[in-house]
Amino acid sequence: LLYLHQLNDRFSLVAGKINSVDFWSMFYPNVGRGLDGFMNLNSVAAGLPWLRFVQLSENGAGILAMKEGQPQGAFVVFDPRNSSTDVGLSNAFDQRAAMLGIWRFFTQWNGKPGSHLFAGGYSARRYTSLDDVDWLILPGQGLVAPQETGAWSLGYYFDQVFWADPCNEARKLQLFTGWSLSDGNPSFARWNGFLSVEGFGLVHGREKDRTGVAYFYTGLSDDFRRLVSPLVNLQAVQGVELYYNAEVTPWFHLTGDLQVVENGIETDDTAIILGLRGNMKF
Numbered sequence: 001l002l003y004l005h006q007l008n009d010r011f012s013l014v015a016g017k018i019n020s021v022d023f024w025s026m027f028y029p030n031v032g033r034g035l036d037g038f039m040n041l042n043s044v045a046a047g048l049p050w051l052r053f054v055q056l057s058e059n060g061a062g063i064l065a066m067k068e069g070q071p072q073g074a075f076v077v078f079d080p081r082n083s084s085t086d087v088g089l090s091n092a093f094d095q096r097a098a099m100l101g102i103w104r105f106f107t108q109w110n111g112k113p114g115s116h117l118f119a120g121g122y123s124a125r126r127y128t129s130l131d132d133v134d135w136l137i138l139p140g141q142g143l144v145a146p147q148e149t150g151a152w153s154l155g156y157y158f159d160q161v162f163w164a165d166p167c168n169e170a171r172k173l174q175l176f177t178g179w180s181l182s183d184g185n186p187s188f189a190r191w192n193g194f195l196s197v198e199g200f201g202l203v204h205g206r207e208k209d210r211t212g213v214a215y216f217y218t219g220l221s222d223d224f225r226r227l228v229s230p231l232v233n234l235q236a237v238q239g240v241e242l243y244y245n246a247e248v249t250p251w252f253h254l255t256g257d258l259q260v261v262e263n264g265i266e267t268d269d270t271a272i273i274l275g276l277r278g279n280m281k282f
Helices: 020-027 030-033 221-230
Strands: 002-006 011-019 057-067 070-077 098-109 113-127 148-165 169-182 188-202 210-220 237-248 250-264 271-280
Touching: 011 020, 020 030, 030 169, 057 098, 098 148, 113 188, 210 221
Parallel strands: none
Antiparallel strands: 002 011, 011 057, 057 070, 070 098, 098 113, 113 148, 148 169, 169 188, 188 210, 210 237, 237 250, 250 271
16 A cells, blocks of 8 residues: 655655555656566666665655656655565564665757666664575575674666657667665675666567667675675676567567576576566456
8 A cells, every 4th residue: 555645746745565666667667567578677777785675565655756747756764674465564663764865867868868867775774794685585594694783775877768760759779777886784785787778669560569688797795705605605696688578469468588697606507597478468
């Protein structure tokens, strides 16, 4: 349940249960939320440095700024505890609070839209770098790590349409890149970056198809790598992803997806992941 109260044409108050993927998709609806575009989180957001305190779902409240019908900025205070499987109100904010600020500058290049987005976040909760993360499984469980008070992350995103059909603006090529930096302890990822290019309706007669290719790289924290080294040797996480989303009918899309991923464990082989996704709209 998320309540939105419009103050005027520019600002709205928001409060309730915040779905992190939906919240991000408000600013970048073209990313497809894993339903229409890329399947790997790393291909749509430089997210790993944020995952120490940004959960799958959390209770919070804040203010949202709009510009010409698009979200431009936000400031949100939220409970840094994951509450995706419960209401989360009985113990809300008993482990302090976290905050997130976002502001986006809309631009034009050669008559085509683009933007620069800046984000900063901080949590006052006490963590260790081995604390469970709801997004993924961290190695090193069973080891003892010192507690740290507070975790922070900074982010920058740039998107730009660099080709568009003058007769149909829905047919376009778009570049999207993002970069994030964290404290490195208690956060397990020090920095993260990705670069993607997506095409929409490139084939004549198939204006509802879309395709994309992305590369991502995550540098793990040196403190985290040293901490878990008695159990496993870690390396940077990197990979590429390629997909094609085809409209079979107006209500059914089929997506083929290929990922080649080198994960954080040095002894693991490079993973080749094939995916097939069907999306029906009622």
